[in-house]
Amino acid sequence: MSFTADRLLLFGATGDLAQRMLLPSLCALHADKLVAENLEIVGTARQPLDDAAFRNFAREALEKFMPAERRGGMATFLNRLHYQSLDANDMAGYEALAAKVGTPEQGLAIFLSTAPNLFEPTIAGLSRGGLTGEKVRIGLEKPLGTSLETSCEINDAVAGAFPEARIFRIDHYLGKETVQNLLALRFANILFEPLWNAAHIDHVQITIAETVGLESRVGYYDGAGALRDMVQNHMLQLLALVAMEPPAIFNATAIRDEKVKVLRALRLIDPDETVTGQYRKGAINGQPVPGYDDELGQDSDTETFVAIKAHLDNWRWKGVPFYLRTGKRLPERKTEIVIQFRPVPHSIFASRGALTVPNRLVIGIQPEENITLSLMAKVPGLDRAGIRLREVPLDIAMADAFAGPMKRIAYERLLLDLIEGDQTLFVRRDEVEAQWDWIDGIRASWAEHGVRPKNYTAGTWGPSAAIALTERDGVHWHE
Ligand code: BG6
Numbered sequence: 251m252s253f254t255a256d257r258l259l260l261f262g263a264t265g266d267l268a269q270r271m272l273l274p275s276l277c278a279l280h281a282d283k284l285v286a287e288n289l290e291i292v293g294t295a296r297q298p299l300d301d302a303a304f305r306n307f308a309r310e311a312l313e314k315f316m317p318a319e320r321r322g323g324m325a326t327f328l329n330r331l332h333y334q335s336l337d338a339n340d341m342a343g344y345e346a347l348a349a350k351v352g353t354p355e356q357g358l359a360i361f362l363s364t365a366p367n368l369f370e371p372t373i374a375g376l377s378r379g380g381l382t383g384e385k386v387r388i389g390l391e392k393p394l395g396t397s398l399e400t401s402c403e404i405n406d407a408v409a410g411a412f413p414e415a416r417i418f419r420i421d422h423y424l425g426k427e428t429v430q431n432l433l434a435l436r437f438a439n440i441l442f443e444p445l446w447n448a449a450h451i452d453h454v455q456i457t458i459a460e461t462v463g464l465e466s467r468v469g470y471y472d473g474a475g476a477l478r479d480m481v482q483n484h485m486l487q488l489l490a491l492v493a494m495e496p497p498a499i500f501n502a503t504a505i506r507d508e509k510v511k512v513l514r515a516l517r518l519i520d521p522d523e524t525v526t527g528q529y530r531k532g533a534i535n536g537q538p539v540p541g542y543d544d545e546l547g548q549d550s551d552t553e554t555f556v557a558i559k560a561h562l563d564n565w566r567w568k569g570v571p572f573y574l575r576t577g578k579r580l581p582e583r584k585t586e587i588v589i590q591f592r593p594v595p596h597s598i599f600a601s602r603g604a605l606t607v608p609n610r611l612v613i614g615i616q617p618e619e620n621i622t623l624s625l626m627a628k629v630p631g632l633d634r635a636g637i638r639l640r641e642v643p644l645d646i647a648m649a650d651a652f653a654g655p656m657k658r659i660a661y662e663r664l665l666l667d668l669i670e671g672d673q674t675l676f677v678r679r680d681e682v683e684a685q686w687d688w689i690d691g692i693r694a695s696w697a698e699h700g701v702r703p704k705n706y707t708a709g710t711w712g713p714s715a716a717i718a719l720t721e722r723d724g725v726h727w728h729e
Contacts, residue, residue: 253385255359255669256288257351261372262363263293263304263333266466267391269311271422272361274320275661277312280330281323284666292332292351304333336375338368344379351381359668363391366400370407377411387416389668389676392483393474394419397693398686405679418668419677423484425660428619430675431648432491432587433500435613435621442611443496445591447566452608455573455588455720455728456488459580461534463554463708464545475552476526480576482689486513487677488615489572492587493562502673506681513684517561518691521699525715527555529579532708539579539708553703554578557716558692559723573720575727579708585615588728603636612728619648 258276262268279285293304305328312324334350336343351358358381364372369390376382390408395401408417423429436442445451458480464471471479490509497504528550530541542554555577562572589611597606606626614620622643629638667675695701704713711717711729720727 252671253357254286254671255354255357255387256286256290257354257358258289258291258665258669259347259351259358259360259381260291260293260363261338261361262295262391264295264297264299264307265363267363268293270315271659271661272363272665273308273311274316275659275665277316277324277327278320278658278662279666280327281320285669288355289330289669290332290352291330292334292347294334294336294347296335296337298335299333301332305329305331338364338372338375341371341375341378344375344381347375348379348381354385357385357387360386360388361391361665361668362388366393366395366404369394369404373407373411382411386412387418387668387671388412389418389420389664391420393470393478394682395686396474396478398683398690401682401686405682409679414679415673417679418673419679419682420664421483421487421677422660422664423487424675424677425662425664426615427658427663428615428648429488429491431619432488432613433505436492437496446589448568448570450592451570452590452592453571453573453723453725454492454590455586455725456485456492456575457584457586457588457727458485458488458576459582459584459711460576460578461580461583463529463539463579464542468546472546472550472552476554476556476576476578477689477692481556481558481574482685483677485574485576486516486685486688488585488587489560489574490681492589493567493572495566500674502676502678505674506678510678510681510684511564512562513681513688515562515564515567516684516688517563518688519558519560519695521695521701523559523719524692524696524701525555525557525713525719526553526696526701526703527577527706527713527716528552528703529554529577529708530705532579532710534579534581534709541708542579551702555580555703555706555712555716557712557719559719571723571725573725573727575712575716577706577712580711581709583617586728587613587615589613590725599637599639602633604639606639607641610728621646621648 308331309328312321334347336347395404490512493512494508497508528542532539543549557575560572560574591609593608594606599606610624612622622645624641624643626639627642629640704715706713
């Protein structure tokens, strides 16, 4: 049922995500008058706070995490906030929570960002408190399980109270403007689509590199690792957007139908098509940083880096490797997709001594959005000693092309879509399950072959085996 919620209930309201992303995003939407005047926001968490204390807490978070120039509407925004403390395991508490939420005129949107073991009691509590009716939708933040089985348990619990049409699974990469632009690049231009297949593309690379380390997420990260923290969700969503067939229409069903077909076409891979690593002390931007084991305070087999040679068993992509890599404490923060085209079928320049280099499309997702197409051009001259050709870039810096519109946080878009009920940028259950299925296969083969992460020095591009993974196919990682 379509409705725009006039109540938003934020679980985990005093957590890190709320402070860094959710409260700043909501404040920005408020300042830009993108949410209705009557939207009330109720925060809930364990901490015993009242409305006034929560507003103070929110003000401090906004002052810390929001640029001063975007804090214009802060004072009036804080008036929208209310708070009810809750122990998610205590069923009696949900009645008080429901009383605090009150009866929305139009509907309620719930944003659930909670530890995986609290999903089930929370859903049970919401049912008990009467917070699951037809005019309620729920957004779920990762981690949604640690395997296909545990993710199904969570999905089943949620499905017991909400139909799929009212479940909004969040992958914040889909909220990034630059990720959405992949659809525009592919399907609003005639140029690329005829070439977007195994006949013309040699391979694809996707890199999500981070400079940060463990940060303060010891409890979560060491139990997850790079494969489950980044590949299972963000990396596979990028892959699906790059590899999917053109949907017939821009809507949640059509786009997600096409993505899930890609995810189901992922081939189960051999352990020698993956490389895992864990950072040791090193330096990033000239600053010394500790190793993962030092940050953790103990030894661990958790991978902080993973590189994978993935394959899609379908007509379009047969024989085209997708090289994926992601890691923490790499030399720079960079998310990038490289489409490496095949060579021209016959070079007319070979007889004149000139080499042609195959075209390459580099789609920079973050920190800056740049699209670069490398083309061959003739070096000017009279060519007495032969023709010389050279690669020249056709460069588009999106920041220059769209200097007007301001850059928004991914969560601004996602929260607004949750409030208004547009599921296009949220992950459907069948997608999540296909993602987990593939990841579980990799983890099972690591366990079977006793794969342990190799060390790499912080500030480098992962273990040398990650370089060998592509070099043995004659491919260089794009750096
Ligand atoms: C999160 C991961 O989902 O994404 C983090 O849990 C990671 O480990 C983060 O740092 C990266 O997001 P972004 O938007 O900074 O690329």
